[in-house]
Amino acid sequence: MSLMLAPAFLLIISFITVVLLVFVVNEIKSSRHGTVTLKAKDKVPAEQLDGDIIRGDKYVTVKVGGVEKIYTWDQIENISYKEEASLQKLDRIVDLLDLLSKLGIGVTVILIMVGLQQYGKSQTWEREKFLAGAVKEFVDLQRARNAMQMLDSLALYRDGRQIEFNPNANKPEERKTFVSNEKIFAALTTTPHDDLAKDDDLAMTIRDCFDTFLSYMDTFNHYIDQDLITKDALMSHVGYxxxxxxxxxxxDSRYKQRVLQYARQYGLDAIESLIQKYQQPSRWERIVNWFIK
Incomplete structure (x- = not known):
């Protein structure tokens, strides 16, 4: 939070300073009574205008008898005021303030760019910190890890693998249970009342593991939609x-459809939206493809 407040504070101070400088310069540059001497032209004697004078960057406005006349600087020979010495010093101050106000705009733009860069970095850091906490919470759950191991089994092992359902059991041999791929397939039925026995504790445990896994996939998908994390950052943790x-x-498509049908049946189908996010080309890939086409 402090990383965000520091550039924001500097931006506010810089903006206020620039506004005040511009206001002061405009006030000082407002009309003052004096005499404008125009340059002689075509043997016509130089004309002198006595009135209220407003000096701009490109033009000089002279108000004589209620009528405003505008001249460019190259038409003017000289401008004089009462108390000339003090006014010349004031003009130098005005020019300095004018320069500072223009420099202030440039500094403000630079500070805005730096501030946005720091804000972007802080946002990235906050996302990474948030994601690390969410992923740690996910992988710390034994049931989520078991579901990932069972998915791994379906993909890599022909028959099945040992799964640690009881990590706190006193006897090491009671901590793990061999789970066949066909048992995983059978447990993920969408009609458990018809297909599973009431005392099939292993099937119920398998279902609990996949419920936890799919529920967290739903949560991660929501986090991406809310811009709390990025899909690229999540990919490095659970992308496999x-x-x-x-x-x-x-x-195998048989196992894949079984898992996805189970997710749909129990309202955990955000996993499909999450999968779809990784099928979409990145912004850079879309740009490259646009040029290739």
């Missing part, structure tokens, strides 16, 4: 399992 379920994933 998202890709397994994607159209190009190594998972």
């Amino acid at each position: 399992w998202i890709e397994l379920l994607g159209p190009e994933g190594k998972l």
Whole structure:
């Protein structure tokens, strides 16, 4: 938060300073009574105008008898005021303030660019910190890890693998259970009352693991939609399992459809939206493809 407040404070101070300088310069440059001597032209004697004078960057306005006349600087020979010495010093101050106000605009632009860059970095850092916490919470859950191991089993092992359902069991042999791929497939039925026995604790445990996994995929998808994390950052943590379920994933289509149908049945189908996000080309890829076409 402090990284964001520092550039914001500097921007506000710079903006206020520039506004005040511009206001002061405009006030000082407002009309003053004096005499404007025009340059002689075509043997016509130089004309002198006595009135209220407003000096601009390109033009000089002289108000004589209620009528304003505008001249460019190259038409003017001389401008004189009462108390000339003090006014010349004032003019130098005005010119200096004018220069500072223009420099202030440039400095403000630079500070805005620096501030935006720092803000972008702080936002990236905040996203990474938030994602690290969310992923840690996810992988710390034994059921989520078990679901990922079972997906891995469906993709890489012909028969199945050992899954640690009881990590706190006193006997090491009771901590892991061999789970066949067909058992995973059977457990993920969308009609459990018809297909699963009431005392099939292993099937219920498998379903609980996938419920946890799919629920967190739903959460991650929501985080991306809310711009709390980026899909690229998430990819480095759980991208392997998202890709397994994607159209190009190594998972057999029979197993893939089983998992996705299970997710749809129980309102956890945001996994499909998450998968779809990784099928869309990046902004750079879209630009390259546009030029190729």
